[in-house]
Amino acid sequence: xxxxxxxxxxxxxxxxxxxxxxxxxxxxxxxxxxxxxxxxxxxxxxxxxxxxxxxxxxxxxxxxxxxxxxxxxxxxxxxxxxxxxxxxxxxxxxxxxxxxxxxxxxxxxxxxxxxxxxxxxxxxxxxxxxxxxxxxxxxxxxxxxxxxxxxxxxxxxxxxxxxxxxxxxxxxxxxxxxxxxxxxxxxxxxxxxxxxxxxxxxxxxxxxxxxxxxxxxxxxxxxxxxxxxxxxxxxxxxxxxxxxxxxxxxxxxxxxxxxxxxxxxxxxxxxxxxxxxxxxxxxxxxxxxxxxxxxxxxxxxxxxxxxxxxxxxxxxxxxxxxxxxxxxxxxxxxxxxxxxxxxxxxxxxxxxxxxxxxxxxxxxxxxxxxxxxxxxxxxxxxxxxxxxxxxxxxxxxxxxxxxxxxxxxxxxxxxxxxxxxx
Amino acid sequence: xxxxxxxxxxxxxxxxxxxxxxxxxxxxxxxxxxxxxxxxxxxxxxxxxxxxxxxxxxxxxxxxxxxxxxxxxxxxxxxxxxxxxxxxxxxxxxxxxxxxxxxxxxxxxxxxxxxxxxxxxxxxxxxxxxxxxxxxxxxxxxxxxxxxxxxxxxxxxxxxxxxxxxxxxxxxxxxxxxxxxxxxxxxxxxxxxxxxxxxxxxxxxxxxxxxxxxxxxxxxxxxxxxxxxxxxxxxxxxxxxxxxxxxxxxxxxxxxxxxxxxxxxxxxxxxxxxxxxxxxxxxxxxxxxxxxxxxxxxxxx
Numbered sequence: 001x002x003x004x005x006x007x008x009x010x011x012x013x014x015x016x017x018x019x020x021x022x023x024x025x026x027x028x029x030x031x032x033x034x035x036x037x038x039x040x041x042x043x044x045x046x047x048x049x050x051x052x053x054x055x056x057x058x059x060x061x062x063x064x065x066x067x068x069x070x071x072x073x074x075x076x077x078x079x080x081x082x083x084x085x086x087x088x089x090x091x092x093x094x095x096x097x098x099x100x101x102x103x104x105x106x107x108x109x110x111x112x113x114x115x116x117x118x119x120x121x122x123x124x125x126x127x128x129x130x131x132x133x134x135x136x137x138x139x140x141x142x143x144x145x146x147x148x149x150x151x152x153x154x155x156x157x158x159x160x161x162x163x164x165x166x167x168x169x170x171x172x173x174x175x176x177x178x179x180x181x182x183x184x185x186x187x188x189x190x191x192x193x194x195x196x197x198x199x200x201x202x203x204x205x206x207x208x209x210x211x212x213x214x215x216x217x218x219x220x221x222x223x224x225x226x227x228x229x230x231x232x233x234x235x236x237x238x239x240x241x242x243x244x245x246x247x248x249x250x251x252x253x254x255x256x257x258x259x260x261x262x263x264x265x266x267x268x269x270x271x272x273x274x275x276x277x278x279x280x281x282x283x284x285x286x287x288x289x290x291x292x293x294x295x296x297x298x299x300x301x302x303x304x305x306x307x308x309x310x311x312x313x314x315x316x317x318x319x320x321x322x323x324x325x326x327x328x329x330x331x332x333x334x335x336x337x338x339x340x341x342x343x344x345x346x347x348x349x350x351x352x353x354x355x356x357x358x359x360x361x362x363x364x365x366x367x368x369x370x371x372x373x374x375x376x377x378x379x380x381x382x383x384x385x386x387x388x389x390x391x392x393x394x395x396x397x398x399x400x401x402x403x404x405x406x407x408x409x410x411x412x413x414x415x416x417x418x419x420x421x422x
Numbered sequence: 423x424x425x426x427x428x429x430x431x432x433x434x435x436x437x438x439x440x441x442x443x444x445x446x447x448x449x450x451x452x453x454x455x456x457x458x459x460x461x462x463x464x465x466x467x468x469x470x471x472x473x474x475x476x477x478x479x480x481x482x483x484x485x486x487x488x489x490x491x492x493x494x495x496x497x498x499x500x501x502x503x504x505x506x507x508x509x510x511x512x513x514x515x516x517x518x519x520x521x522x523x524x525x526x527x528x529x530x531x532x533x534x535x536x537x538x539x540x541x542x543x544x545x546x547x548x549x550x551x552x553x554x555x556x557x558x559x560x561x562x563x564x565x566x567x568x569x570x571x572x573x574x575x576x577x578x579x580x581x582x583x584x585x586x587x588x589x590x591x592x593x594x595x596x597x598x599x600x601x602x603x604x605x606x607x608x609x610x611x612x613x614x615x616x617x618x619x620x621x622x623x624x625x626x627x628x629x630x631x632x633x634x635x636x637x638x639x640x641x642x643x644x645x646x647x648x649x650x651x652x653x654x655x656x657x658x659x660x661x662x663x664x665x666x667x668x669x670x671x672x673x674x675x676x677x678x679x680x681x682x683x684x685x686x687x688x689x690x691x692x693x694x695x696x697x698x699x700x701x702x703x704x705x706x707x708x709x710x711x712x713x714x715x716x717x718x719x720x721x722x723x
Contacts, residue, residue, distance in 0.1 A: 007618045012430035040696075081566040082559045084612045091430040093610055105587050112589040225426050233443045238476040246475060252440040252591070257426065281474040289426045293439035293472070306447055330587050344592045347447070404590045413596035415586045 006088060013219055016095040016110040018138070019120030020130040024151045028120065028189035029083060029096055030061025035196035036211060038085035080106045089215045104378035105330040107137050108418050112404070115219050116145040118210070123156045123186075127169045129364045135170070136363045139177035140326060140380070140420060142400055144222045146174070147183045149210060153202065154188040160204045176366060178397070181217075185210050223290045227394065228256030228264075229317060229402050230310040231346035236295055248279065248295035249304055254346060254401035256312070257289040258296070266302055267309045267319060267392045273300040290401070307348040309392045317392040317402055323352075325419035326361075328380050331409065335375040335383070335417065342408035343387060343419075346401065351388045351410075358382040382422070396420040431619050438465070438607040439472045440591065441570055445552050445605050446472075446479050448595035452552040452605075453510070453545075456482035458494040459670045460627055461556030463501070464616055465607055467625050469554075470505060481508035483553070485541045487533035487672045488515050489651040494670055497628040512544030529653045532674040542578040545602060552595065552603045560612045570609050576600040613668075614693050621686040633666040633684045644677035 019025045033039050047063040054060075083094040095110030111117060117138040121131055138146050148170055156162045163186045174182050185194055186205050193199035196211045208216075236248040258264075262275045276297045278285040288294045296310065304310075311317065329335055335354065343352040359368040360381040368382075375381040396403030407417030428436070442465075445452045454469060456462045469478050482502060502509045514533050517523045522543070523536040545553055559566045569588045574580060576598075586594055595603055608616070620627065637648040639658045646652060648660040652674050665678035666689075683689040 007431070007614075008429055008622070010430045011427065012433045082610065083566065084560045084610070086612070086614065091612075091615070109587045109589050113591075220425055220427050223426070233440070234447045236473055236476050243475045250443055250472065252436060279474075281471045291433065291436055292428065293436040293443070295474070342596065344594065347444075400590065404592065406589055406592045406594060408594055408596060413594070413598065415589070415594045418587070418589045 010086070010088070011090050011219065012093065013090050013116065013214060013217075014093045014095070014114045015116040015118060015214065016097055016107070016114040016138075016143070017118045017120065018097055018107050018111075018134040019151075020122065020125075020128050023120040023122050024062075024189045025096065025120055026062035027060075028118075028149065028151065028187070028195065029094060030063070031189045031192055031195045032211060033083065033085050034061055035192055036085055036087060080110045087211070087215055092214065104133065104137070105328065105418075107134060108141065108328045108330070111138055111141040111143055112400075112418070114141075114143050115222050116147060116214070116217065117143045118147050118149055120149050120151050121166055121170070123150050123152045123162050123166065126166050127173065131170070132173060132364045132366075135174055135179075136177060136361075136366065137328075137380075139174075139179045140328075142396060142420075143179075144219070145181040145183070145217055146179050147185060147210070147213060149189075150184065150186045151189050153186045153193060153199075154191050158186075158188075158193075158199070158201045160202075163205075183207075183213060185213070224255035224399050224401075225257055225289055226255070227315055227317075227399060227402075228258055228262075228310075228312040229254040229346075229392075229394070229399070230256075230258060230296065231348070231392075231402075232304055232306055232308045232310065233347050234306055235304065246297070247301065248297050249310065250293075250295045251347065252293045253288055253290045255290045255399050256315075257287055258310075259287045263313050264298070264310050265313050265316065266304055267311060267316070268390055269303070269308070271300075271302045272313060273298040273302055275299075307346075309346065309348075311392075317394045319390045319392055321387045321390050322355075323385050323387065323391065323393060323405075323419075324358075324422050325383050325385060325405065326380060326422055327375065327383050327407070327420075328418045329375050329377055329416065330418060331414060331416035332377050333409065333416065334377075335381075337373075340410065341416070342410055343385070343391075343405055344408065345391050345393065345405040348391055350391065352385045352407070354383055355386050356384040358384065383419075385419075393421050395422060397422075431615065431622055434608070434611055434615055435468065435471075435619065437610065438468045441593070441605065441607040442469050442472045442554065444593050444595070445554055445607075448593070449552040449603070451548070451550050452480045452554065453483045453548070453550045454478070454480055455541075455553050455555040456484050456498070456509075457556075457671065458484070458490075458498040458501075458628060459556065460616060460620065460631060461558065461608065463556075463625060463627060464611075464619060465554060465556045466501070466505070466507075467623065468607060478505065478507050480554075481510050483510045483512065483544060483548075483550075485512045485537050485544065486514065487537060487674075488513065489533055489649075489673045491628070491630055491647070491667075491670055491673055491676075493628045493630050501626075510544070510548060512540045514540045516540070517543060529655050531653070532672060534672045534675050537672075538578075545578070550602060551597070552605055554605045554607060556608055557606045558611050558613075558616070559606075559609050568606065568609070570606055571595055572604040572606065573597065574602050574604060578602070580604075614690070617686065617690050617693055621690060628670065630667045630670050631689070633664055633681045633688075635662050636665050636678070637661075638663050638665055638678060645680065646677055647673055649673050 051060040081096045097107040097110040167184045187194045232249045233251040278288045279295045357373040394402040403421040405419040409416045517540045571593045666681045683692045
């Protein structure tokens with residue numbers, strides 16, 4: 001760490017943690033922060049004092065992540081909390097999500113941007129209903145890597161058989177889902193076995209520790225670098241003497257690689273042009289790829305505004321007003337069939353109507369429930385919508401940026417639905 | 423095959439620029455809260471990158487307690503001139519004169535808590551519908567749960583149990599009349615990221631961040647700047663020490679650290695080896711375990 005320049009090669013990994021109540025998520029995160037020396041002395045002293053006050057014998061590492069007062073009182077995590085730590089190789093962003101059944105929306109939230117999900121299983125209890133739910137959500141949200149941590153191995157005498165049987169059951173369930181990279185690690189978050197340091201009590205486990213896995217897992221292919229999509233956020237026109245004719249299109253590359261000279265098409269107008277330059281402040285870039293924020297200028301003056309999309313001529317998204325979604329409902333007010341909602345997709349904004357609820361998922365059994373189509377808080381279902389204007393979409397499976405939407409209640413302005421385009 | 427990897431600073435930069443552009447696009451009258459501290463300087467720098475070669479499409483807003491480090495104000499004015507931005511100052515003294523807040527008394531008196539009223543007044547007066555700030559989630563427990571787009575009701579209050587879910591990179595800035603948003607573009611940055619970025623981008627900072635011999639005294643184990651704004655107790659002797667400030671908020675509640683780090687490389691090494699959080703030198707957080715949560719609910723930054 002002493003070399004203050006090595007940071008220029010550090011990568012960023014976003015991961016989310018999920019597990020049932022009392023599976024030891026907060027303890028695991030506390031353990032990772034503590035053993036990787038990411039906890040400061042004053043933080044440690046504060047939780048040490050709190051642990052003593054509650055009459056606990058050891059320092060309760062879970063207190064490190066229990067942020068809000070209501071949680072400290074009830075002893076449960078009630079909202080997504082973000083944590084940060086770094087090793088010389090990577091910076092980590094943890095979306096710590098609660099395991100409570102009524103808080104599925106928080107897991108979906110935390111999972112939506114994650115490269116990796118850690119799903120905790122209590123070794124004593126084995127695979128639970130929640131495990132199915134969390135695995136399904138991780139797969140639905142297209143998280144590229146899933147790591148199952150079989151926790152509390154200390155409470156089952158570090159027994160290999162317990163680990164193997166849970167692993168087998170989980171693999172069977174995961175094989176029905178669309179997940180590519182699944183790993184298993186036996187751990188004890190409380191005692192630190194296989195979290196940062198290799199366990200001395202589980203010789204039978206030959207794999208890597210959790211932290212080593214997080215530091216080395218290949219994430220370079222997690223972004224789509226094939227399909228060029230540039231949703232325009234805003235148009236930059238300085239209108240001063242020096243930059244009189246400057247007209248730049250500002251945005252973040254959703255996917256693909258753009259270069260000056262590339263032939264492009266603008267949606268929805270269909271006008272074509274060539275990229276003149278790709279800029280960020282005073283730098284002119286030779287290429288730009290996801291997830292870079294840049295400003296693009298074109299050879300021709302075309303009328304382009306926020307919500308338009310710049311794409312390559314020969315690789316275009318679907319332009320449509322009729323969209324099929326898997327929607328996760330996030331609000332207490334149930335989804336209204338025939339109802340109208342605001343919709344946001346990339347930088348585009350429109351209204352939509354719910355045309356049909358096709359089925360509701362039983363996310364514990366993965367069965368489609370065609371007799372119960374009421375989609376309430378924390379339910380996931382397949383729906384058909386029609387938007388007021390065409391959107392430029394890809395399937396979520398192929399493109400997380402152009403394949404995702406949120407639905408907004410037009411009365412309360414709340415974000416009520418998270419949609420995945422299928 | 424060519425690799426398309428960005429380092430963590432580039433990813434964080436790109437995310438912050440995206441957020442800032444969303445604010446400019448989704449809101450009619452946004453503002454950038456600018457304290458002259460390193461975090462708000464970084465946000466201002468990111469905002470310049472976001473709209474270059476245009477000027478910032480929103481003003482900088484400084485909520486001024488009147489109890490500032492001289493260097494901060496000098497830096498602020500120079501910076502605003504350099505980037506040709508519009509500056510709006512909300513004075514806590516005005517809120518006191520109008521009888522909206524009562525100044526704390528005693529040796530630990532601070533105007534830090536009073537800022538909330540001035541901030542909300544300034545937002546109301548200028549009809550800002552979004553106020554961007556440099557707060558980071560790693561600073562403090564209650565901040566760890568705040569969204570990028572943080573909705574505030576018509577009283578400016580934050581309801582931690584009723585936050586809008588934030589998914590993918592889709593940010594919902596819709597609101598009813600009278601409500602506003604606080605937006606935190608560098609939510610995902612840590613203190614270390616901020617320093618590394620300042621180094622990578624050669625961003626200029628107020629001299630307070632760099633070690634120098636300064637007049638200080640010790641209170642409750644915290645090194646405080648000797649200033650006319652802080653009443654000293656008996657036995658609090660002023661001495662000269664080699665110190666620097668890790669944060670530069672209101673002078674009455676900002677502690678210094680003994681340090682000889684006088685350039686960015688030295689500061690980064692110091693941050694890497696330090697064992698106390700940045701806010702560990704902030705007297706305002708020490709008032710109670712839930713101090714920040716309470717202030718945020720009332721409308722604090």
